[in-house]
Amino acid sequence: xxxxxxxxxxxxxxxxxYIHVGNARxxxxxxxxxxxxxxxxxxxxxxxxxxxxxxxxxxNLIQDLRWLGLDWDEGPDAGGNFGPYRQSERLELYHRxxxxxxxxxxxxxxxxxxxxxxxxxEAALAEGRMPVYSGRCRNISLKEAxxxxxxxxxxxxxxxxxxxxxxxxEDIVRGLVEFDLKLIGDPIIVRSNGxxxxxxxxxxxxxxxxxxxxxxxxxxxxxxxxxxxxxxxLGWEPPVFAHLSMVMGKDNTRLSKRHGATSVDQFRREGxxxxxxxxxxxxxxxxxxxxxxxxxxxQLVRLFDLRRVSRxxxxxxxxxxxxxNRQHIKLLRYEKKLELALPYLQEAGYVGTEVxxxxxxxxxxxxxxxxxxxxxxxxxxxxxxxxxxxxxENLDAEARSIVQADxxxxxxxAFIQKTAGLNEFNYEIFAAITGEIKKETGVKGKDLFHPLxxxxxxxxxxxxxxxxxxxxxxxxxxxxxxxxxNCLERIREFSRILEA
RNA sequence: GCCCCUGUCGUCUAGCCCGGCCUAGGACAUCGCCCUUUCAAGGCGGCAACACGGGUUCGAAUCCCGUCGGGGGCGCCA
Numbered sequence: 164x165x166x167x168x169x170x171x172x173x174x175x176x177x178x179x180x181y182i183h184v185g186n187a188r189x190x191x192x193x194x195x196x197x198x199x200x201x202x203x204x205x206x207x208x209x210x211x212x213x214x215x216x217x218x219x220x221x222x223n224l225i226q227d228l229r230w231l232g233l234d235w236d237e238g239p240d241a242g243g244n245f246g247p248y249r250q251s252e253r254l255e256l257y258h259r260x261x262x263x264x265x266x267x268x269x270x271x272x273x274x275x276x277x278x279x280x281x282x283x284x285e286a287a288l289a290e291g292r293m294p295v296y297s298g299r300c301r302n303i304s305l306k307e308a309x310x311x312x313x314x315x316x317x318x319x320x321x322x323x324x325x326x327x328x329x330x331x332x333e334d335i336v337r338g339l340v341e342f343d344l345k346l347i348g349d350p351i352i353v354r355s356n357g358x359x360x361x362x363x364x365x366x367x368x369x370x371x372x373x374x375x376x377x378x379x380x381x382x383x384x385x386x387x388x389x390x391x392x393x394x395x396x397l398g399w400e401p402p403v404f405a406h407l408s409m410v411m412g413k414d415n416t417r418l419s420k421r422h423g424a425t426s427v428d429q430f431r432r433e434g435x436x437x438x439x440x441x442x443x444x445x446x447x448x449x450x451x452x453x454x455x456x457x458x459x460x461x462q463l464v465r466l467f468d469l470r471r472v473s474r475x476x477x478x479x480x481x482x483x484x485x486x487x488n489r490q491h492i493k494l495l496r497y498e499k500k501l502e503l504a505l506p507y508l509q510e511a512g513y514v515g516t517e518v519x520x521x522x523x524x525x526x527x528x529x530x531x532x533x534x535x536x537x538x539x540x541x542x543x544x545x546x547x548x549x550x551x552x553x554x555x556e557n558l559d560a561e562a563r564s565i566v567q568a569d570x571x572x573x574x575x576x577a578f579i580q581k582t583a584g585l586n587e588f589n590y591e592i593f594a595a596i597t598g599e600i601k602k603e604t605g606v607k608g609k610d611l612f613h614p615l616x617x618x619x620x621x622x623x624x625x626x627x628x629x630x631x632x633x634x635x636x637x638x639x640x641x642x643x644x645x646x647x648x649n650c651l652e653r654i655r656e657f658s659r660i661l662e663a
Numbered sequence: 664g665c666c667c668c669u670g671u672c673g674u675c676u677a678g679c680c681c682g683g684c685c686u687a688g689g690a691c692a693u694c695g696c697c698c699u700u701u702c703a704a705g706g707c708g709g710c711a712a713c714a715c716g717g718g719u720u721c722g723a724a725u726c727c728c729g730u731c732g733g734g735g736g737c738g739c740c741a
Contacts, residue, residue: 175741176741177740177741179740179741209741211740211741212740212741214740215740215741273739275739277738277739280738280739284737284738287664287665287737288664288665288737289664290664291664291665292664292665293664293665293666293736293737294664294665294737294738295737317739319739320739321739337668340667340668341667342666342667343666346665346666346667346737347737348737350738351738351739353739354739355739356739358739360738360739360740360741361740361741362741364741365741380735381668381734381735381736382735382736382741383735383736383741384667384668384735384736385666385667385735385736385737386736386741406668408668408669408734408735409734409735411733411734413674415733415734416734417734443675446675446676446690447675448675448676449676450675450676450677450689450690452677454676454677454688454689454690456689456690456691473669473675473676474668474669475668475669475670475733475734476668476669476733476734476735477674477675477676478674478675479674479675480674480675480691480692482674482691482692483674483675483690483691483692484691485691486690486691486692487691489704535703535704536702536703536704537703565701597700607700608700609700609701610700611700612700612701613700613701615700616700616701623701623702624701624702624703625701625702625703626702626703627699627700627701627702628700628701629700
């Protein structure tokens, strides 16, 4: 695929906000392609939009990519032989080549005002034509233009695009793509404020950074012919292109805030595993030939194939992401599960900043048990609430109706009596007592256990009691920011409520 | 408006290039059953799609044309 030497790809975000999952997918596909081919992955920051770019966003961007598990060989923080890697630091380069194009007559100064251009646009639209720059300033000589510039007039630089013919290119995912040159106006390459325009800066950068494959979003397809013309004007060989379809929300519009979490940052906060997010993102438009579903980054690197990427847009499905996240959570070791869970438990106020080794051991056990069926780590405190928050005074409707049944009364009264004198409790004792109650009252199965569950947990559902009781008994021996009540304390509290 | 791309279960997709092996496969979701002292997890099973209309062909999800739907683009934004 490569003509000579190593494959070089790049991810070139602009630091204007948090990194979106659509961009993250583009980054991932570039990274996968680089890694599976022993290529170079470069990170370039496109910060020519001074109004919107912020340094803080660049830091977030780097942090998010690292968190995802992607690494780059060259970049603003990593260095490299083709730097600088921030467009704002490459201005001199853009000017040098713009001058060359100007001198060779391949580009020219344009003095049209925004209003004039807008008028032309509207006229074209009204006539049912594609709005294309008229070329009004094409014949202004360089000499004249420089005079006008010197006189203080503002001018932008446009690339001269041939009027006839077409531009073709072979896109790895879309196949042969062709554009009619009649529909492409002369694009601005340098704005009147001296800043390079996107279409120009990318070409200079990609060429100078020796990028061999440009893998980016579908929204750039129609920019590609302009860029190819630029490569040719500069006498450079264009790279191979691959345009990825868009990522949409449920309603088939571009994924946005109102669809839910959309930034990598948000998914991290919610407790989605990076490997799960990468796995999911890779499956948006791609699938391995054997149909495997749960894959690690290393497996993705091995199986990924750019040629198998779908051309149609994909809808982001949170449910499937959560399912993959559950699968990846299952793959984690218990120490790792606790490590990831701890911040959420601390934030919920269940666990303090200091954790003793004994507490850690208990927490590992608790997380292992309670994480079953959890979509993301942020849901874990809700599960721990079963252990730490015992509030028999506010039962929900279901729990109340369970307790109010006639047979339930009998069971509860017997249970309270039998536990009254105890100062020790465990699951064996619980099993023995329930056996006796079953014999004495004749109540069994669900009617027997359900009221007892409500008495011990103040909820209608939750963990199996054979797991719950040992966990609570052991956990209640430790000091927690919020007291963890043991079973006997719960029963006594419950009996007081029952009497009232 | 104009240009380009795209269209298989609700969703992600396999199959399409190289027509028959497709009574269209898998996964998520959903529904049911099993397991179980509840829920979940797990196991088993069900529902569910070739956008539509014309061709070509003995035969079309697969090839061709059109219609409709969806997306992208048409900036001195990136």
